[in-house]
Amino acid sequence: MSKKKRGFGPKLRTRAGFSVRKRWIKIVSRMEAPHTCPSCMNQKVRRMSIGIWECRKCGFQFAGGAYQPSTKIGQSSARTE
Ligand SMILES: [Zn+2]
Secondary structure, three states, rough: OOOOOOOOOOOOOOOHHHHOOOOOOOOOOOOOOEEEEOOOOOOEEEEEEEEEEEOOOOOOOEEHHHHHHOHHHHHHHHHOO
């Protein structure tokens, strides 16, 4: 199994700020929600750690965005694998 870490995309620079905090809540709630597995299409993907996502259904593990499993960068690099 070859897993390589990809760039996590644009990392958010967390600076204390009102609007940033508001946005952060949005991001966190989205990141906590179940995501669709790209392998079995079940909504069982949970975030293991930053940029690492794992499907509870089929065990598929992949590197994605730091806060969401699929970013535009992630999708384009997934195609090349
Ligand atoms: Zn799966």
